[in-house]
Amino acid sequence: xxxxxxxxxxxxxxxxxxxxxxxxxxxxxxxxxxxxxxxxxxxxxxxxxxxxxxxxxxxxxxxxxxxxxxxxxxxxxxxxxxxxxxxxxxxxxxxxxxxxxxxxxxxxxxxxxxxxxxx
Amino acid sequence: xxxxxxxxxxxxxxxxxxxxxxxxxxxxxxxxxxxxxxxxxxxxxxxxxxxxxxxxxxxxxxxxxxxxxxxxxxxxxxxxxxxxxxxxxxxxxxxxxxxxxxxxxxxxxxxxxxxxxxxxxxxxxxxxxxxxxxxxxxxxxxxxxxxxxxxxxxxxxxxxxxxxxxxxxxxx
Numbered sequence: 001x002x003x004x005x006x007x008x009x010x011x012x013x014x015x016x017x018x019x020x021x022x023x024x025x026x027x028x029x030x031x032x033x034x035x036x037x038x039x040x041x042x043x044x045x046x047x048x049x050x051x052x053x054x055x056x057x058x059x060x061x062x063x064x065x066x067x068x069x070x071x072x073x074x075x076x077x078x079x080x081x082x083x084x085x086x087x088x089x090x091x092x093x094x095x096x097x098x099x100x101x102x103x104x105x106x107x108x109x110x111x112x113x114x115x116x117x118x119x
Numbered sequence: 120x121x122x123x124x125x126x127x128x129x130x131x132x133x134x135x136x137x138x139x140x141x142x143x144x145x146x147x148x149x150x151x152x153x154x155x156x157x158x159x160x161x162x163x164x165x166x167x168x169x170x171x172x173x174x175x176x177x178x179x180x181x182x183x184x185x186x187x188x189x190x191x192x193x194x195x196x197x198x199x200x201x202x203x204x205x206x207x208x209x210x211x212x213x214x215x216x217x218x219x220x221x222x223x224x225x226x227x228x229x230x231x232x233x234x235x236x237x238x239x240x241x242x243x244x245x246x247x248x249x250x251x252x253x254x255x256x257x258x259x260x261x262x263x264x265x266x267x268x269x270x271x272x273x274x275x276x277x278x279x280x281x282x283x284x285x286x287x288x289x290x291x
Contacts, residue, residue, distance in 0.1 A: 036257040039149060049222060050257050053248030060249065078255040079152045 026058050029071055032085045033058075042085060151275060152255065158270045160263075161253040168220055168228070168242035179241055185214040185290040186265040189239070190251055192223045193231035195259040201277035202235045208283055209238035213290045214264075218242035221251055221259050264289060 030044035030051075037048040043055060054075075061071050075083045087093045164175045180186055189205060191198040209216050218239035220228050245251050254263065255273075264272040264286060272289065274282055 036150065036152070049248060050252075053252055056247050057249045057252050078252065079257070082150050082152075 022059070022062055025062060025068065026055065029058050029062075029068055030055055032072070033075060034083050034085055036079065036083070152257070158255075160265055160268050160270060161250075163250050163253055165243040165245065165250060168218070168225075168244055174241070174243055179217055179243070180265060180268055183267050185271075186217055187214050187286065188217045188219060188254070188263040188265060190219045190221050190245070190254075190256055190259050190261045192221045192259050193227040194223065195221075197277040198260045199231075199235065201260055201279070202238070204278045204280070204283045205238040206236050208278075208286065211287060211290065214286070215240050219245050219250065219254075221245050222248055 027044060031042050033043040033054060035041045035043050035046035035048060035051045035054075037050045038046050041051075043051045043058075058071060061074065066074070072084060081087050081090075081092065087096070089097050160176065160180060162176050164173060166172065167174050187208065191202075205216060208214065216239045218241070220242055222245065251257075251259075251261070254261075256275075258275075260277055262274040262278055263270050264274075272286070278286075
């Protein structure tokens with residue numbers, strides 16, 4: 001009897017775990033997608049018609065077995081790089097990625113020079 | 120010389136920053152996706168508006184003529200505005216109008232068509248809004264001109280006199 005109970009509990013938990021997994025994945029993806037109706041909000045935060053449809057579509061794509069990056073590529077192809085909150089490094093965004101690094105190096109160089117000058 | 124250099128660099132930097140922000144104020148910061156042209160149309164299946172029959176996109180866009188896919192809903196006010204233009208365009212036999220009814224109530228949509236006329240050859244349903252996203256649309260109304268299974272032109276917002284003339288000149 002006890003074994004049966006444990007077996008039933010495990011049986012109940014397994015589908016929930018995979019559901020929770022998909023839910024987590026969906027939340028992670030929708031947090032990185034921008035809502036085009038209420039711009040400035042992520043699809044995850046927004047409750048507009050467009051965002052709700054996006055959430056359904058993300059679920060569908062996850063069920064179809066698409067990975068996170070494949071889903072981003074899908075939306076990027078439809079709406080452009082702007083749909084992503086975390087854009088990848090490419091010819092349009094390299095300034096965005098490299099500028100902080102350059103400023104950091106420049107600042108470091110100035111500090112080094114000053115320190116050497118003092119010494 | 121060195122004493123003057125630093126203040127002048129600071130002043131110039133402030134002027135540049137001011138100009139960038141000032142220009143930013145005048146520019147709209149609402150992003151509109153680029154009109155994707157010459158893209159293949161998405162493949163999807165849906166349900167027909169009047170018969171609840173399943174329909175596949177390949178059955179709709181099956182010939183090499185021009186198709187105009189219009190995303191509409193009875194609750195959308197700009198759709199009412201553009202409807203007269205769509206009725207006019209439906210008289211042109213070089214283009215076939217296809218309707219995609221977006222997140223609508225069946226009775227309201229039927230009343231809308233009875234009152235204003237039905238310009239569409241086929242209407243199919245997008246109940247959860249996902250088909251519109253497959254098309255790269257993000258609201259209603261949106262219209263796509265299709266030729267040889269490719270999107271030739273995309274119009275965000277209601278159609279007007281000028282756009283109807285443009286469509287007529289493309290399909291000529």
